[in-house]
Amino acid sequence: MKTLKNKKKVNFQSIEDIVKKNIIKPNTNSFGRKRRLACSFIHKNYLKTYRSQGLIFKTKQKPELIYPFDLVILADTDDIKVQYYRIKNNLHFYYNHKLIPGFEQFVFKNIQSLIKKFTTLDKVWTEVNKFRVAGGHDVLLKSKFKLIQYNEVIFQKQVRITPVAVFGYKKNSRDMSRKLGLPHFRTAKDFYESL
Numbered sequence: 271m272k273t274l275k276n277k278k279k280v281n282f283q284s285i286e287d288i289v290k291k292n293i294i295k296p297n298t299n300s301f302g303r304k305r306r307l308a309c310s311f312i313h314k315n316y317l318k319t320y321r322s323q324g325l326i327f328k329t330k331q332k333p334e335l336i337y338p339f340d341l342v343i344l345a346d347t348d349d350i351k352v353q354y355y356r357i358k359n360n361l362h363f364y365y366n367h368k369l370i371p372g373f374e375q376f377v378f379k380n381i382q383s384l385i386k387k388f389t390t391l392d393k394v395w396t397e398v399n400k401f402r403v404a405g406g407h408d409v410l411l412k413s414k415f416k417l418i419q420y421n422e423v424i425f426q427k428q429v430r431i432t433p434v435a436v437f438g439y440k441k442n443s444r445d446m447s448r449k450l451g452l453p454h455f456r457t458a459k460d461f462y463e464s465l
Contacts, residue, residue: 285325288431289450294327295428307425310458311336311381315391317459318419323438326461327431334426336378338394339418344373348408350417370405384421394418435461 288294296307310319312326320340342350345367376398378384388394395418399409436447437455447454455461 285436285446286450288325289433289452292431292433293428294425294431296426304426306334307429308341308422309333309425310420311423312458312462313381313385313421314462315385315389316419316421317457317462318416319437319458320420320422322457323440323443324436324458325433326435326437326455326458327433329429329431331425331427331429332380333423335424336381336384337376337422337424338378338384338388339376339398339421341369341422343398343402343410343414343417344369344376346370346405346407350410350414370402370407372401372405375401381421381423391415391418437461 283295283297294307296305298306298308308320310316312319337344346369347367378387388397395410395415398418403409433450433452435453435455436443436450437458437460438444438446439456444454455464
C-alpha cells in the first residue's frame, strides 16, 4: 500500500507485512477527512472493488462510517476522473477538493442501513445525481457509473484482520497468493460467488 507524503506517493505498508501482523493501518488523507482506511464490503449489490487486485479479509471491528460509492462523487467539482491512472501523479490536488455541503446524507453507520436505503445501484445513481444537481453541478456522465459500483467502508483506526484470500487477474496476484499461502480468486465477485 502507498500513501501521500507531501506531493509524492510513498510505500506505506506491504501486503506481506499486513498478513504477517494481521493489521492494516489507515493510510489515506482526502477531502479534508481524518486519515482513514477505505475498503470495499462485498455484498450481492456490491460485487466490484476500487482496485482490480487486493486482499480479502474479515474483521470484527466496526467501521466508523460507510459511503455507498467512491467518496470522490461527493467532491465539489465537475472534474471527476474514473481511472486511477489519470490522477495518480496529481493525487495531492485531486483529493483536496472540498465536499458538496450536505454530503452527510450519504454517510451510513453500517452496511444494513445502506442496503435498506439503496436497494439497487440505479437508485444510488439517481439520488447522487439529484444531490449533485441541487448543489450546482452537472449530472454525472454514465461513464462515471463505475464509481458507484463499490462502496467505501471507512476505518479511522488500525484494523485487526484475518486474511482470507488474494484477488486479482494479474500474474502478480496469483504469485502473491502462493507466497502468502492464501486462496486466489480472479475477482472479488468470484470470491463472493464461491461462498
